[in-house]
Amino acid sequence: MTHRPYVLLSCALSLDGYLDDAADRRLVLSNDADWDRVDEVRASCDAILVGANTIRRDNPRLLVRDAGRRAARTAAGKPENPLKVTITATGDLDPAAAFFATGEQVVYAPSGVDTPGETVPTGARVDLGTVLADLYERGVRRLMVEGGSSMHTAFLTAGLADELHVVVAPFFVGDSAAPRFVGDGRFPWDATHRATLAEVRAIGNVAFHRYLLSRSEVDKHWLRRAVELSRNCPPSSTAFAVGAIVVDADGDELARGYSRESGGTEHAEESALAKLDPDDPRLRGATVYSSLEPCGRRASRPRTCTELILAAGIPRVVFALREPPTFVDGQGAEQLTAAGVEVVELPGLAGAAREVNRALL
Ligand SMILES: NC(=O)c1ccc[n+]([C@@H]2O[C@H](COP(=O)([O-])OP(=O)(O)OC[C@H]3O[C@@H](n4cnc5c(N)ncnc54)[C@H](OP(=O)(O)O)[C@@H]3O)[C@@H](O)[C@H]2O)c1
Ligand SMILES: [Zn+2]
Structure with a gap:
């Protein structure tokens, strides 16, 4: 190129x-x-x-x-x-x-x-x-x-x-x-x-x-917003602060969520996806923007965010920071890729996502 x-x-x-x-x-x-x-x-x-x-x-x-x-x-x-x-x-x-x-x-x-x-x-x-x-x-x-x-x-x-x-x-x-x-x-x-x-x-x-x-500029735009959203998370000493936004193929925001949004232990992607009808056809062309790699293993809930994304039929995930092995060793990106999801990592925004979680890292 x-x-x-x-x-x-x-x-x-x-x-x-x-x-x-x-x-x-x-x-x-x-x-x-x-x-x-x-x-x-x-x-x-x-x-x-x-x-x-x-x-x-x-x-x-x-x-x-x-x-x-x-x-x-x-x-x-x-x-x-x-x-x-x-x-x-x-x-x-x-x-x-x-x-x-x-x-x-x-x-x-x-x-x-x-x-x-x-x-x-x-x-x-x-x-x-x-x-x-x-x-x-x-x-x-x-x-x-x-x-x-x-x-x-x-x-x-x-x-x-x-x-x-x-x-x-x-x-x-x-x-x-x-x-x-x-x-x-x-x-x-x-x-x-x-x-x-x-x-x-x-x-x-x-x-x-x-x-x-260009797609790269669109991705940066939404991912920056997801990182900003992660600043709303209630603090936790045992879980990361993450923001997630679901955007359809037309560039319209479908839903957004952040970690512990309703006071429980829910993850950002989980919170965003819970606001959507799983049969919404727009999900089949959507992108999930998440400040952190979606989890591939999880202690607190039966389904990982990776499973939730796959179940929703979402074909594309963009994230900033690889899940640091502080709590669990994620592997979310590998699982998504193996299932045919296009996964894009934008390390240029990893510093901003890490900064929100500096107390844990
Ligand atoms: N409102 C604004 O923001 C704004 C800004 C700029 C311009 N304008 C307006 O736009 C109008 C000009 O637009 P325009 O489309 O006529 O002209 P343009 O885009 O400024 O220039 C066209 C010229 O560029 C050359 N060209 C373009 N593609 C080429 C290529 N692949 N290979 C070789 N040469 C190439 C040719 O030059 P040659 O003719 O020398 O071969 C062609 O005639 C003016 O009225 C101006 O006031 C408005
Ligand atoms: Zn998760």
Whole structure:
């Protein structure tokens, strides 16, 4: 598998889903507070990519505006501004464009292009996978894609996107000659495979939405919540504090539970599953997110959480921390895997799950 940067798509839309109007001047969709939010995202990225047509139409500078953010980047050993990246087939780019004015630039084109900055000749058509692999080689770990329509469409339909930021401005463009957010295509996120809404926020009079697209980001999102939930557990000197959340294939939460939730000795997964009808068909496509590996052996109850998960027909389990052999030697993950359940361990969140249980470990 070739490595690629984390890809974050960002755009502002009208209520009817347009990125711009059909007139020559640039349409203002957002407001100052939102531009400041975009500036913060830019400052957090190693590179910013726009399609060649956005350079021609909008002449964006693609710089970090805030001096404090630039200083923080420099202090962290990074360039003041992210690398600017574009893709062109025709090579029709004005060397005097603001894109080339400050900082470093890379242009991906089928053959050499006579502009400032570096050109990477790609031969025939520019392939996004090749672009991402090359950016990774250059040290880019976090890439922001700021449009336009063809770029968003290409990254999304290729499934090469981890996160999407959409700002909706409260007005209509009402002209189908204007560019829409995306063109036609087959998108991995359709009515049956939905993206995960992670955040919605009013910024003045516009609405900011943050969606998680890649499975790895969705998993981290829910598992973080499960770890947070484990903080609610009544303390115990003989059992771990665990949080569990059951999420269906559409990304909707079905139930959540935590250890000793009703004052007894119940486990988090047990508590969550007890809130659901075992015949609920959504369980057959669900994922259990548990801060700790589901138990595979158990002193206090007849059925282990592993057995309960299997009985519910849940096909996928994601957890943060392997059950430490403090009380019993778990083996839950092995039992689940042997029974055909997809088990994903995210050790990146194990520290947080351990921290909640520090008194026991
Ligand atoms: N509201 C927002 O957030 C926002 C943000 C950005 C842009 N916009 C708007 O979006 C509109 C531009 O969108 P757009 O779809 O027309 O243009 P775009 O995505 O900015 O650029 C399209 C161009 O990129 C190049 N390109 C794309 N894929 C390529 C590939 N695989 N290989 C080689 N070259 C490739 C081609 O350049 P060549 O033509 O040079 O061959 C193509 O014409 C503008 O109206 C702009 O204002 C809005
Ligand atoms: Zn258990």
